[in-house]
Amino acid sequence: MEESPVLISRDQRGIVTATLNRPRFGNAYNGALLEALIEGLRALAPDPTVRALVIRGNGKHFQAGADLNWLAEAAEYPPDRAYEASMGTVTAMQLLNEFPKPTFALVRGACFGGGAGMVCCVDVALATPDAHFGLTEVRVGVSPSPISTHMVNAIGLRHTRRYALTGERFDAAEALRINLVHEVVAEDAIEARLAHILDETMLSGPTAMANTKDSFLGANGLKLDARQMSQLGHESRTQRGSAEGREGLAAFREKRRPAWYQPPTSG
Known part of the structure; x- marks a missing residue:
């Protein structure tokens, strides 16, 4: 039987680890991974025995964004199915952002696109010096x-x-500077650092943390309602299915420059 694209485990204290599990593809997400993540987040959120959630990637990379083969396939879906595909990403991010327990990301290797989105949605993000990022x-x-x-x-x-328009890649030091991650920790020390912060978190009252997090998001207008989520899904679906979206995905697969690229002129 094929292993789940998201592996859920928990320790005796109620700290749950969600491991993104497509290592051959840099843990890039497709429909199946999004469905598994959504299902896991919905099941874990109301569980009073869950005290914290850690997200990490299996293998060398945290999360390399969307699986471009899946995106190309979704670009050919009929409108209703294409919208549902986009809403999978919107929903997974919304559930992670509003998850009522403290959330952590441990970032190694590639963290692009939706992977960077996940990092934006957690409460505490740690990265190793080799981590590299991009809103690509x-x-x-x-x-x-x-x-x-x-x-x-x-x-x-x-x-x-800057980064969502230029698509530039950047390193862990820059991710720290712009507040995408909270700390950059050496590879041989990051697991101990995560364990220490988790232990500190266990001293906090579970209901107090849930209420605090809810007030941060709610009072500052940072929760997404159904209309906003639908708008984001529609925008994503429309651009992906456009002529430009199809050309960009084709150029990537064919390892060439997209048609809109113009090289610098000399002289």
């Missing part, structure tokens, strides 16, 4: 609509405008 959707002609609000909330409009 525009490079393949699609938009980061499903994670856009979370990027602005986490790193601010100014940094989001």
Whole structure:
């Protein structure tokens, strides 16, 4: 039987680990991974025995964004199914952002697109020095609509405008500077650092933390309602299915520059 794309485990204290489990693909998400993540978050959120949630990737990478083969397939879906595909990403991010327990991300290797979106949605993000990041959707002609609000909330409009428009990749030091991650910790020390912060968190009252988190998001207008989520899903679906979206995905698969690229002129 094929292993689940998201592995859920918990320790005796109620700390749950969700391991993104597509290591051959850099843990890039497709429909199945999103469905598993959504199912897991919905089941864990009301469980009073769950004290914290840690998200990590299986293998060398945290999460390399969307599986571009899946995106190309979704670009050919009929409108209703294409919208549902986009809403999978929107919903997974919303559930993670509003998860009522403290959430953590441990980032190694690649963290692109939706992976960076996940990091924006957690309460505490730790990265190793080798981690590398990018809001790279525009490079393949699609938009980061499903994670856009979370990027602005986490790193601010100014940094989001730069990195979501240029598609530049950046290192862990830059991720720390722009507040995408809270700490950069050496590989041989990061597990101990995560364990220490989790132990500190266990001293906090579970209901107090849930209420505190709810007030942070609610009082500052950072929760998404159904209309906002639908708008994000529609924007994502529309751009992905456009001629530009199809060309960007085709260019990536064919390892060439997209048609809209113009090289610098000399002289």
